[in-house]
Amino acid sequence: QKEVEQNSGPLSVPEGAIASLNCTYSDRGSQSFFWYRQYSGKSPELIMFIYSNGDKEDGRFTAQLNKASQYVSLLIRDSQPSDSATYLCAVSGPLRGSARQLTFGSGTQLTVLP
Amino acid sequence: GAVVSQHPSWVICKSGTSVKIECRSLDFQATTMFWYRQFPKQSLMLMATSNEGSKATYEQGVEKDKFLINHASLTLSTLTVTSAHPEDSSFYICSARPQRRGTSGIFQYFGPGTRLLVL
Numbered sequence: 204q205k206e207v208e209q210n211s212g213p214l215s216v217p218e219g220a221i222a223s224l225n226c227t228y229s230d231r232g233s234q235s236f237f238w239y240r241q242y243s244g245k246s247p248e249l250i251m252f253i254y255s256n257g258d259k260e261d262g263r264f265t266a267q268l269n270k271a272s273q274y275v276s277l278l279i280r281d282s283q284p285s286d287s288a289t290y291l292c293a294v295s296g297p298l299r300g301s302a303r304q305l306t307f308g309s310g311t312q313l314t315v316l317p
Numbered sequence: 318g319a320v321v322s323q324h325p326s327w328v329i330c331k332s333g334t335s336v337k338i339e340c341r342s343l344d345f346q347a348t349t350m351f352w353y354r355q356f357p358k359q360s361l362m363l364m365a366t367s368n369e370g371s372k373a374t375y376e377q378g379v380e381k382d383k384f385l386i387n388h389a390s391l392t393l394s395t396l397t398v399t400s401a402h403p404e405d406s407s408f409y410i411c412s413a414r415p416q417r418r419g420t421s422g423i424f425q426y427f428g429p430g431t432r433l434l435v436l
Contacts, residue, residue: 246428291360291361308360309359
């Protein structure tokens with residue numbers, strides 16, 4: 204079982220619709236959860252961070268966390284073509300010395316159709 | 318704030334040569350830097366964790382003698398791919414974690430990446 208699992212997609216939604224991206228993780232001790240957006244040929248860009256159960260909203264983005272179900276999701280409202288990218292779910296993992304690593308899912312490719 | 322740069326952004330080299338990639342935190346001090354590798358259509362795979370002034374911790378399956386990491390200062394880490402081969406061709410991305418307490422200290426800020434092509 205992979206530590207962080209995402210549907211690879213591709214996921215296509217029409218412009219203006221809600222895009223829903225899902226992620227599950229295996230380590231119950233995980234504490235922090237991140238969503239990164241990665242455009243083709245570019246490095247990841249942090250768009251959301253959540254560590255408490257429930258919802259966290261930032262503009263058109265809402266992250267949802269359910270630790271009991273080991274599930275984290277990202278909703279993108281009013282999707283725009285510029286949102287077309289690969290979305291990576293990352294989970295803060297075990298300590299390596301003083302540093303916590305991030306474990307990434309394989310990413311979900313989102314295409315927003317004009 | 319929290320800008321990380323990488324140099325070079327692109328490198329093409331012949332098989333058997335060594336390539337050095339620099340990762341710099343421009344406006345903060347980073348006690349920890351991470352090196353990732355990403356093959357096409359795949360996710361980021363952590364190669365090693367680099368702490369300033371100490372030896373890097375390599376992930377399972379990553380050869381430490383092939384991928385030399387030096388973290389000599391709080392703003393600079395380097396990755397040297399020694400005796401590069403075509404299978405080392407990949408997108409190498411570094412990230413840096415600020416030297417801060419509390420929530421902000423858990424973030425990693427990514428560099429723009431270095432694309433390596435070994436002929």
